[in-house]
Amino acid sequence: MARWEGNARGRLEQAALHLFNEQGYDRTTVAQIAQHANLTERSFYRWFADKREALFGGSEDLEKHLVAAIDAVPADTGALPTLLAAFATAPEVFRSRAFLRERSAVIAANPPLQERELIKLASLSDVLTAALVQRGCDRQTARLATDIGMAVLRLTTERWMADERAGFTQALSTSAADLLAVTADGVLPGSVPAQET
């Protein structure tokens, strides 16, 4: 097979994930990943700074996609519905369900990768908050809506990955309903004990 570069990035991601799962993240080298994808190490470094980043390429795609999707929501939409409408389009840039499931398993098995994932998610939150502020939302509301939206997104993705037949939009609706159930359960100001400090 020739060293054909079509979809080099996707092939490198697949190869990396396959090897991380098969022989462990720490024992996998960039040389092995490139070889498995039938590409050169040089091609690898054209796409990724290091082997770790082969797991996080999707985060940047998602970030860009969601900012564009937020901009496309009608201007008079509230902060949280704006985020949920944008999230509903996320599968357009998702890797396959099988890929994301394997990726989760690799990350769950490796604390430094978990930390990297936290940082990427925090960066996504910052970007989404900024996009809401850009639309005229005040910063505090934008931040709160983003934190809540990210909680719904996390639950949605978990559900969607766990069940092969689950549609993403359906999982998103179920998770939004769960959000309402959790908040309906008594968070009114008066429900907080009235001791003062």
Next chain:
Amino acid sequence: MARWEGNARGRLEQAALHLFNEQGYDRTTVAQIAQHANLTERSFYRWFADKREALFGGSEDLEKHLVAAIDAVPADTGALPTLLAAFATAPEVFRSRAFLRERSAVIAANPPLQERELIKLASLSDVLTAALVQRGCDRQTARLATDIGMAVLRLTTERWMADERAGFTQALSTSAADLLAVTADGVLPGSVPAQET
């Protein structure tokens, strides 16, 4: 002044924070911190693994305190109200407002410290979720309630730090009301566009 060890930990935290602010985090050494607190380096290492941890001692106190506070909430209370009731008691273990404000400034100025803070907050979330599960809450609801609760706690702490006259419980009530306003703004399942993937 004798090398009196009373409240050594608090003095070391204060000394570290003072020096981080005055001369920068990177340029501050453990030797300088110990000297500023009129203690030995050996005392420092009795309390902290390294200079970074002098900023995060409060996180562990808070974690332990909140787990105990959750256990003290009546058993039939919902997940989110349980967390909010526990959060209302958080000032019992807080450092002073001035300390927390300075600490925030040091962390905001240093990306590796921001990452450390993210990791500590994620660890706190895990512990709170586990405490809710322990009380009989299902894992998904516990996780969602914790994510939402942490969003409210973040906003509350921001408010409380920013305004010297703000009571913590009052800030918590205001933030809980903000949560209701954000979620009331149209997250019902039907409000998510009905495209399927």
